[in-house]
Amino acid sequence: MNILTFVNGLTRSGGGPSMGIPAINNAMARLGVRCALVNVRTVPGELSLPEQGLVELVMVEGRGLRAGRLNWAPGLKKAFESKLLGMPADLVHSRGVWSLANHTAVQLALKHKRPLVITPHGSLTLWSFRHKGWKKRLAWAAYQKGDMQRATVVHATAQSEADDLRALGLQKPIAVIQNGVEIPELKTAPPSGENRTRRALFLSRIHPKKGLLNLVEAWADLKPKGWKMVIAGPDEGGHRQEVEKALRARGIEGDFEFTGEVYGDSKWELYQGSDLFILPTHNENFGIAIAEAMACALPVLTTHGAPWGELEERSCGWWIPVGVDPLRKTLPKALALSDAERRAMGLRGRRLIEEKYSWDGVAKSMKTLYEWMLGGGNPPGFMRFD
Secondary structure, three states, X not given: OEEEEEEOOOEHHHOHHHHHHHHHHHHXXXXXXXXXXXXXXXXXXXXXXXXXXXXEEEEEEOEEEEOOOEEEOOOHHHHHHHHHHHOOOOEEEEEOOXXXXXXXXXXXXXXXXXXXXXXXXXXXXXXXXXXXXXXXXXXXXXXXXXXXXXXXEEXXXXXXXXXXXXXXXXXXXXXXXXXXXXXXXXXXXXXXXOOOOEEEEEEOOEOHHHOHHHHHHHHHHHOOOOEEEEEEOOEOOOHHHHHXXXXXXXXXXXXXXXXXXXXXXXXXXXXXXXXXXXXXXXXXXXXXXHHHHHHOOOOEEEEOOOOOOHHHHOOOEEEEOOOHHHHHHHHHHHHHOOHHXXXXXXXXXXXXXXXXXXXXXXXXXXHHHHHHXXXXXXXXXXXXXX
């Protein structure tokens, strides 16, 4: 089975998809699936790459004001079509929406009559659709709706995302297959010491979607003693400046520490050196940072904007409505627990990740989807037709 995946930009600052797409291709390659990945380089920056020797990577340079979105990628059609026909690819998987580069990949898959999977990666949830809504309504009418309607299968990473796709009127079969996560060795000793400053961690893109302004307001009302709020991740669209302005207006800038982007061993050390993970997000189709925090034995506080009801089902965190008031009510409970109680919650979360969210397990589901699309038979249990 030969699978050709297209993605518009793999950079370390690109959030969960830039980490997850190479990982799922690596895991499928280990299962014997031949995988090739065509990527348009949209911005300068260090790439998130597949493991060398497992997945073939084809790079295409983007051009233009916003290369890859309002794009001019002059080599894309030739490179993609060459790989599609040269492998030859049995199936095309387009990861991402809105970009004209993804639209080109979809058109080429249809031209050559290949089964097509499209993964929106959370960009078609109702919240995301409303953000910069007029631009998206134009793109939806111009090409994106047509692309989705022509897919053989649409891949969602949570049932909530599948529900949002149905709310947009999409009637295609939907495969609900969650993302996976790397499960690191627990190398860093749990934080200890009664008089130390404890650290709550936010690690994600600094973007309005992530709910940081709600967290600032709740934190300002509580002013918890003995805690530092660490904000790690890339700034997107200048939102960090808005957050810092809100901190200064409330006089709590000393409670917050911005570390910038963190990757690799530094990222895992930051998780494991923290006491609590907080993601007060408005919307996530999966929330890979939540899974990474759980893999590092951190208790998690997040919102109903992320599909993580298991946090409460498995007693490994708090799952609350979006907004300032729920944060005001829940933060004191999370901060008041003893170190031992938080550690026990974190370890329960790690066990959940080990059981359900390893990349190898997710790859088996994805391979099953491809086999069903190519070979027919009874649909897998994760398929949704209504």
